Amino acid sequence: MRLRLVISIFPLVAATLAMAAPAPAPAVSFARDVAPILRERCTGCHDGRKAKGKYRLDSFEWLRKPGGSGEAPVVPGDPVKSPLHRLLLAADPDDRMPKDADPLPAAQIERIGRWIREGAAFDGPDPKASLDSLRGPTVHPVPPSRYPRPVPVAGLAFRPGGAEIASGGYHEVLVHDAVRGTLSRRITNIAERVAALAWSPDGARLAVAGGTPGRDGEVVLVDAAGGTNRAVLASSGDLFLAVAFAPGGGRLLAGGTDNAVSCFDVATGKRAWFLAHHADWVTGIAWNAAGDRFATSSRDRTARVCDGTTGEAVASFTEHGAAVLCVAFAPDGKQAWTGGRDARLRAWDAANSDTRQNLDGFDADVSRVAMVDGRVVAGAANGRIRRFAASDPKETATLCGSGSPITALAVDEASKAFAVGTHDGRVRIWKPDAAEPSIEFPTAP
Ligand code: HEC
Structure with missing residues (x-):
């Protein structure tokens, strides 16, 4: 792994010191990148207890099944044709998802869009498993034993x-x-x-x-x-x-x-x-x-x-x-x-x-x-x-x-x-x- 020491922690000193040129963005992973957003902002209304709009997305299998509209929520390769992405961008707040809440941050919408564009693949162990079970224990990289340069003290x-x-x-x-x-x-x-x-x-x-x-x-x-x-x-x-x-x-x-x-x-x-x-x-x-x-x-x-x-x-x-x-x-x-x-x-x-x-x-x-x-x-x-x-x-x-x-x-x-x-x-x-x-x-x- 390339070591990138990011020296800015706080927005006011937003400067990034890269020790090596950043690598091209890796493919978006459903389990790692998309499921956490859905768990955080969507499953509250779209799971087995509450299936608003007759739609559930609390497992990958459910997520792909149409809800009340009858329209496939995800069209692999085409975010524009995918209601799951389109509804995040809806101009009318009454249509936009998550309903009755602030829109997702642009970076998250972009990540979901990119996942669909890249084929909307499932990379977890079981498409029937709940999104919660995809969480798995996060393991972060081991820090260097000695830092080549100081890291700003934030926190x-x-x-x-x-x-x-x-x-x-x-x-x-x-x-x-x-x-x-x-x-x-x-x-x-x-x-x-x-x-x-x-x-x-x-x-x-x-x-x-x-x-x-x-x-x-x-x-x-x-x-x-x-x-x-x-x-x-x-x-x-x-x-x-x-x-x-x-x-x-x-x-x-x-x-x-x-x-x-x-x-x-x-x-x-x-x-x-x-x-x-x-x-x-x-x-x-x-x-x-x-x-x-x-x-x-x-x-x-x-x-x-x-x-x-x-x-x-x-x-x-x-x-x-x-x-x-x-x-x-x-x-x-x-x-x-x-x-x-x-x-x-x-x-x-x-x-x-x-x-x-x-x-x-x-x-x-x-x-x-x-x-x-x-x-x-x-x-x-x-x-x-x-x-x-x-x-x-x-x-x-x-x-x-x-x-x-x-x-x-x-x-x-x-x-x-x-x-x-x-x-x-x-x-x-x-x-x-x-x-x-x-x-x-x-x-x-
Ligand atoms: C506060 C409840 C609520 C939250 C949170 C919510 N939704 Fe919805 N969702 C609804 C309701 C209600 C409908 C039915 C359509 C309508 O009323 O606009 C719906 C419909 C949908 C549909 C259309 C299903 C179909 O086939 O008709 C999709 C896709 C969807 N939501 C995705 C999401 C996503 C993705 C999120 C998270 C970013 C989300 N929703 C968060 C309430 C919610």
């Missing part, structure tokens, strides 16, 4: 208690000792890029969101101690970008290029709900301390506050006027902080969306924000890191960065320290009042 999380810090690597999660900066262990069998990480409140598990842009996406729960125990909560055709455990750790939220927020029950791994909250990528998710509200940020230029139980939106903030790249939520749930491509950090009222603070001076995309101990820390794409009291944002300290774009930020509730990850593959950890980082280390093995 960064302290172990509760602060002794360790996890960061995203290339097809792995790297766990470092947070005091010494030494590599403690490598958790492998992870998607190519890690876009976001969260450590469960009991310290036992890590939630990992990531994937390969335009190809696959995954939200997995892995054993933080490095065991092989692994649960795939969601898989799709494109990146997941955000994960957040609810306080208490019973539920996990995830979102990304599906423009949606999914809520999973951590014990069973089952999805409790899925809400297509945004018109573009979900870039960040943050909970309040009580777990009755969460906030989301999105590339659709808005941010939202939602009910922690049902997921329904209760407030929407539209003042950025540009992609919103990150969100932090005050522990009391009264105020959310969002940063965006407008180079501003804004604080707004979680009940009525009124702007409370409007901070500029970043001179670049505000890529990450977090709250710790009554303070707000924000990082920008020009490497600038600013820290200030949430109650009086004018008291600003600008901390020394390396100039490399800030791609990740994590806080340690125990010691009130915070850590910043950068595009050049380094992590710096600051003690609460320090002007200089207490430790700095490269994450790459």
Whole structure:
């Protein structure tokens, strides 16, 4: 396999460094590329329990049988004559599939179209088997023992208690000792890029969101101690970008290029709900301390506050006027902080969306924000890191960065320290009042 180290994790620093020219796109696989999309977006209405339009697609055999229209859903070689593809593109939302939902992302429609054009072949073990059974255990490539070059740190999380810090690597999660900066262990069998990480409140598990842009996406729960125990909560055709455990750790939220927020029950791994909250990528998710509200940020230029139980939106903030790249939520749930491509950090009222603070001076995309101990820390794409009291944002300290774009930020509730990850593959950890980082280390093995 050719090793391609993809250095950009975050949309704002979307640059890809290929170590070799990309290979021509491989043929589309039904089991690997198409079935996950159908499972995610279609079988809810078209399986043995609900066969809307008298049509089922919960197995390959069913998928090929006409429904109420009597028309063959798939004409191998001809996506235009295939209702299964045509209905994804229908201009009239009443006709379009998935019904009553946002259309599939263009990359997924293109993938299904290409699969049909390439002959609509079945490459699983049994065409009668349910699409669920095609899932199989995903096995990701083994990461290189030593990286030829650094990988941007996207996804960064302290172990509760602060002794360790996890960061995203290339097809792995790297766990470092947070005091010494030494590599403690490598958790492998992870998607190519890690876009976001969260450590469960009991310290036992890590939630990992990531994937390969335009190809696959995954939200997995892995054993933080490095065991092989692994649960795939969601898989799709494109990146997941955000994960957040609810306080208490019973539920996990995830979102990304599906423009949606999914809520999973951590014990069973089952999805409790899925809400297509945004018109573009979900870039960040943050909970309040009580777990009755969460906030989301999105590339659709808005941010939202939602009910922690049902997921329904209760407030929407539209003042950025540009992609919103990150969100932090005050522990009391009264105020959310969002940063965006407008180079501003804004604080707004979680009940009525009124702007409370409007901070500029970043001179670049505000890529990450977090709250710790009554303070707000924000990082920008020009490497600038600013820290200030949430109650009086004018008291600003600008901390020394390396100039490399800030791609990740994590806080340690125990010691009130915070850590910043950068595009050049380094992590710096600051003690609460320090002007200089207490430790700095490269994450790459
Ligand atoms: C919310 C329910 C719902 C979802 C989700 C949904 N469908 Fe449908 N589908 C319907 C209904 C209802 C019909 C019947 C026609 C109509 O009302 O437009 C239908 C009809 C169809 C048909 C025509 C079958 C025939 O022969 O008449 C196809 C093909 C189809 N859907 C494919 C899909 C695909 C592919 C997805 C996922 C991308 C999807 N549907 C998701 C509700 C749904």
